[in-house]
Amino acid sequence: MAVLTISRELGSEGAYLAKKVAQELGYHFVDKALMEKVLNQYGFVQFEEAYESGAGFWSRYDTLKSTMVKFLNRVIQALAYHGNMVIVGRGSFAVLDGLADVLNVRVKAPLPIRISRLMEQQGITDLDKAETLVKESDKMRAIFVESWYGVRWDAASRFDLVIDTGKVSPDLAVIWLVKALRDLERRQVDGQPSTRKIQVDPVLASVISQVLECEAVH
Numbered sequence: 001m002a003v004l005t006i007s008r009e010l011g012s013e014g015a016y017l018a019k020k021v022a023q024e025l026g027y028h029f030v031d032k033a034l035m036e037k038v039l040n041q042y043g044f045v046q047f048e049e050a051y052e053s054g055a056g057f058w059s060r061y062d063t064l065k066s067t068m069v070k071f072l073n074r075v076i077q078a079l080a081y082h083g084n085m086v087i088v089g090r091g092s093f094a095v096l097d098g099l100a101d102v103l104n105v106r107v108k109a110p111l112p113i114r115i116s117r118l119m120e121q122q123g124i125t126d127l128d129k130a131e132t133l134v135k136e137s138d139k140m141r142a143i144f145v146e147s148w149y150g151v152r153w154d155a156a157s158r159f160d161l162v163i164d165t166g167k168v169s170p171d172l173a174v175i176w177l178v179k180a181l182r183d184l185e186r187r188q189v190d191g192q193p194s195t196r197k198i199q200v201d202p203v204l205a206s207v208i209s210q211v212l213e214c215e216a217v218h
């Protein structure tokens with residue numbers, strides 16, 4: 001078993017990579033919607049409101065935000081423990097940092113390329129509007145990760161692999177990641193920090209099995 005986390009910029013095709021890798025390996029694909037479903041069933045029903053509110057100086061100490069992050073961390077760890085998982089965003093690379101059976105990947109692309117992709121994918125004709133959307137997305141993601149995990153959202157040193165889809169085609173990147181994860185599956189992690197060492201609330205584990213429709217722990 002292994003876990004892949006994908007931290008991506010809007011327009012970098014990171015979500016596409018994540019979905020394709022999950023399909024190729026038969027892994028579970030976890031995005032914001034699935035995490036929200038788990039959080040709601042586990043008892044945190046205000047995830048969307050809390051996540052979208054940003055995290056400035058004062059909101060860092062807001063009870064709702066703090067509770068959301070605590071719940072989110074538990075969910076990410078429990079998903080990793082379940083195994084065979086591709087997790088997109090939500091600071092998962094920071095939550096699972098240092099685990100031998102987790103591959104943390106950053107997907108990026110030059111700003112003009114990301115803007116062009118967004119315009120094509122969403123049918124946006126206003127260049128300024130598309131640029132604003134991309135920059136606002138970057139800002140929100142950076143604030144969340146940097147405020148709550150104390151690490152830079154875009155620091156290459158935090159990742160095992162950084163892929164620029166402005167130079168490397170998304171489909172080639174998928175091939176690389178599939179090979180890397182298959183290699184990681186074969187490695188022995190005995191005695192090293194790994195997802196096997198994570199302590200998971202049995203209730204949360206049950207919720208995840210129900211949401212994923214998978215009773216196995218890979």
